[in-house]
Amino acid sequence: MNNNKGFNWFFPIMIVVVFLFFFSNMSGSGDTNTLDEEGFYELMQQGKVQNVLIYKDTEKADVFLTKAAKDEMAAKQKPKEKGPFDSFNFKPQPDYNLSFGDLQLFLEKFDKIKQENPAIATKKDYGVGKNPMTELLFTALFWIGIMALFYFVIFRKMMGGGGGGPGGQIFSIGKSRAKLFDEKEKVQVTFKDVAGLEGAKEEVQEVVDFLKNSDKYTKLGGKIPKGVLLVGPPGTGKTLLAKAVAGEAKVPFFSLSGSDFVEMFVGVGASRVRDLFAQAKLKSPAIIFIDEIDAIGRARGKGNFTGGNDERENTLNQLLTEMDGFGTDTNVIILAATNRADILDKALMRAGRFDRSIYVDLPELHERKEIFDVHLAKIKLADNIDREFLAKQTPGFSGADIANVCNEAALIAARNSHEAVEKQDFLDAVDRIIGGLEKKNKAIKPSEKRRVAYHEAGHATISWLVEHAAPLLKVTIVPRGRSLGAAWYLPEERQLTTTEQMYDEICATLGGRAAEQTIFGNISTGALSDLERVTKQAQAMVTIYGLNDKIGNISYYDSSGQSEYSFGKPYSDQTAKMIDEEISKIIEAQYQRALHILSTNKDKLDALATKLLEKEVIFREDLEEVFGVRAWDPELTEHPVSNTHAETPENPEDIIAPESNTQL
Secondary structure (H helix, E strand, C coil): CCCCCCCCCHHHHHHHHHHHHHHHHHHCCCCCEEECHHHHHHHHHCCCEEEEEEECCCCEEEEEECHHHHHHHHHHCCCCCCCCCHHHCCCCCCCEEEECCCHHHHHHHHHHHHHHCCCCCCEEEEECCCCHHHHHHHHHHHHHHHHHHHHHHHHHHHCCCCCCCCCCCCCCCCCCCCEEECCCCCCCCCHHHCCCCHHHHHHHHHHHHHHHCCHHHHCCCCCCCCEEEEECCCCCCHHHHHHHHHHHHCCCEEEEEHHHHCCCCCCHHHHHHHHHHHHHHHCCCEEEEEECCHHHHECCCCCCCCCCCCHHHHHHHHHHHHHHCCCCCCCEEEEEEECCHHHECHHHHCCCCCCEEEECCCCCHHHHHHHHHHHHCCCCECCCCCHHHHHHCCCCCCHHHHHHHHHHHHHHHHHCCCCCECHHHHHHHHHHHHHCCECCCCCCCHHHHHHHHHHHHHHHHHHHHCCCCCCEEEEECCCECCECCEEEECCCCCCCCCHHHHHHHHHHHCHHHHHHHHHHCCCCHHHHHHHHHHHHHHHHHHHCCCCCCCCCCCCCCCCCCHHHHCCCCCCCHHHHHHHHHHHHHHHHHHHHHHHHHHHHCHHHHHHHHHHHHHHCEEEHHHHHHHHCCCCCCCHHHHCCCCCCCCCCCCCHHHCECCCCCCCC
16 A cells, blocks of 8 residues: 655745744844934933833843834834734834943933933833844744644644544545444444344345355355445444444454545545555455445436536546456455435446345334344333334334334333333334324314314224225324324235225325315315325326326336436326326325215214214224224234224324324
């Protein structure tokens, strides 16, 4: 590795500054006027001398005039040009330099003049004789100290260097900022701390095994992947998995973020990439982990109007070159993580660079149970905590969401002065995270509260009576967050969705507005979030999934992510008009269907709304009293939820909070 740190300009600059300072002082040393004894006595008798500083050992003195005398002298003389460093003189400069003969005779003459003229206020002081070389030495030491302080405290800190290491010089800012974890920096996270993610762990464990026992693979002619890309939604454990690799590998582990390559100076990103790989090769076998690689790995396209000298593209080009320059004997492996793999450059994703792409998905039921086991190990729990029940209450939650649920439950238990975290604390935590904080003291007019009750009852009625809608398990009209009402569902964890299932979901989502139309004969602004959701669903049916008969089996979805740079649409204006019409037809057809269902079951809608106004929160048992057991959903009878908060939706968008925008 090249250890040349570049030429250090600090010391030449400091020498020039000190030289200029000395030259200025020496050139200005004769600027002060000289004065003999007779001239001094004359000025003193005129009352123009304010103070005289006598140096006993040198038979010299400094004369300081009064303000009036200084002004008079300045008016007669040409203004003196100041040196470049005169503003840094902290001691007052004398107006005259006086040389006298015998000190005793001088003092006798001084006292005699004051006795003859009592009005004269001239003062005399004594000082130590000045040595020009000593003054220059102290001045030089002072300025050297100031410059050294500036260099070590400000300059080096600004450049990100320290203690003589890389980055300490102004021309060495291109050094890598990667954090190195080795035998001196032990990482406590291991694969035991990573719950779930069995497939991903198996892939990265093979990488770790290769670094420890490379002969096992190379003797058969195999080559370990040069790059492993971890892809998945936020919070699913990609960075945690990388930390576990660092803890298990027992080899040097370089960790940094994609943004660490980005700098305002041109060429710094590419320089840092070169330095990072040079360090990794020296410590081979080693692992490089780049978090959020999309910061520098975004696809290079025509839409990026950033010029030919784009710093991000230069950094990406250097990264591509370094990754492709490895030999099988270097044993340097790259791990990277992103949740935006669709926008990465194709050259970065090709075989020979990132050979493997591991998708880290949201955890399923058994994986959520394992994640709960990890996070609950640090919490004092009550005896009635069932981890499988908690896993069922959190479909669609990521590992980070589950960690947040456990922490929030502990905080709620402490707030309620519980000795241990109870089951209800976890249910309250789920409600708090998804729906927001309850606002029981929020003032709502009775008429608005009745409308909210019928709105939520409409959602509950439709979701219970249509086959494919997620059954509603809890409804509340207690304000929570920005919403005046909310509904909780138990969504089916399925991988595919049919057209009929999407129709039923749209119908159930429109049930709130349909209930307002059925009961009050008018509609309100409270269905904003409902309308936004069904519009997105209908758009996806028509333009992405090809579930519309008129548009046909066509998808305008761009998985490469390049459509965001395009100024045009991939279809004509006539097709755009047709798409708008079909989206409107789907939504209006399901709205009319919801109106028909609610009109047919108006008595049950009234009964449910009345219960909701009385209790403010109703559960599945209340719906069964009004509608009976759901015949086509036998799973609900196998997993009853009694007097608890119901299971939560797959993601926060599944919460129906229709009154969330009434303030608008």
